[in-house]
Amino acid sequence: DAKTTQPPSMDCAEGRAANLPCNHSTISGNEYVYWYRQIHSQGPQYIIHGLKNNETNEMASLIITEDRKSSTLILPHATLRDTAVYYCIVPAPPPTGGFKTIFGAGTRLFVKA
Amino acid sequence: DSGVTQTPKHLITATGQRVTLRCSPRSGDLSVYWYQQSLDQGLQFLIQYYNGEERAKGNILERFSAQQFPDLHSELNLSSLELGDSALYFCASSAPGETEAFFGQGTRLTVV
Numbered sequence: 001d002a003k004t005t006q007p008p009s010m011d012c013a014e015g016r017a018a019n020l021p022c023n024h025s026t027i028s029g030n031e032y033v034y035w036y037r038q039i040h041s042q043g044p045q046y047i048i049h050g051l052k053n054n055e056t057n058e059m060a061s062l063i064i065t066e067d068r069k070s071s072t073l074i075l076p077h078a079t080l081r082d083t084a085v086y087y088c089i090v091p092a093p094p095p096t097g098g099f100k101t102i103f104g105a106g107t108r109l110f111v112k113a
Numbered sequence: 114d115s116g117v118t119q120t121p122k123h124l125i126t127a128t129g130q131r132v133t134l135r136c137s138p139r140s141g142d143l144s145v146y147w148y149q150q151s152l153d154q155g156l157q158f159l160i161q162y163y164n165g166e167e168r169a170k171g172n173i174l175e176r177f178s179a180q181q182f183p184d185l186h187s188e189l190n191l192s193s194l195e196l197g198d199s200a201l202y203f204c205a206s207s208a209p210g211e212t213e214a215f216f217g218q219g220t221r222l223t224v225v
Binding site: 034036041042043044045046049087099100101102103104105106 | 115117144146148155156157158161169171201203205207212213214215216217218219221
């Protein structure tokens with residue numbers, strides 16, 4: 001699995017965009033980038049994933065650089081309920097892969113009123 | 114609601130005891146993963162099952178074991194419990210092809 005590096009914490013004003021960076025410089029060509037978040041002690045929640053193209057869903061957008069060595073998760077209009085720990089992970093692809101990865105410390109996002 | 118169900122939600126037991134945590138994956142998912150999250154720690158991968166067979170092992174203690182049954186639900190057995198085993202235990206499941214995994218709400222185990 002490719003190692004990822006994230007800032008330990010970030011602040012964001014409510015209503016503004018939250019941009020969470022992740023470095024994954026050792027990513028291989030067929031490895032996807034996944035983002036999850038964990039609100040307090042709840043189960044991690046899947047947000048989005050991508051390979052090389054930018055992706056968008058109802059929760060967020062994922063921007064992956066052309067060299068795929070880093071990505072940014074964008075929450076377009078952060079709310080107080082988006083306060084959580086955000087994990088960027090790059091699990092090895094099947095058949096040898098799967099989510100047998102350590103999630104690391106993630107980025108603790110504080111959304112402030 | 115992720116569709117992954119874990120029971121019980123909370124468990125308090127004494128040192129030296131044995132407990133069983135249960136996980137029902139999402140319908141159609143063949144992979145089940147177990148993770149441990151100690152206080153203010155990241156999620157540590159324990160073990161993965163795929164369609165009834167063990168597929169991968171992480172840093173799972175010998176006192177811990179798991180299995181996946183024909184109906185695809187999984188159980189994590191923790192024995193000779195120690196205070197340090199107190200943690201949140203999460204189960205996740207993913208579909209064939211192992212794309213995104215979906216997590217249950219966890220079991221909070223407290224060993225006293």
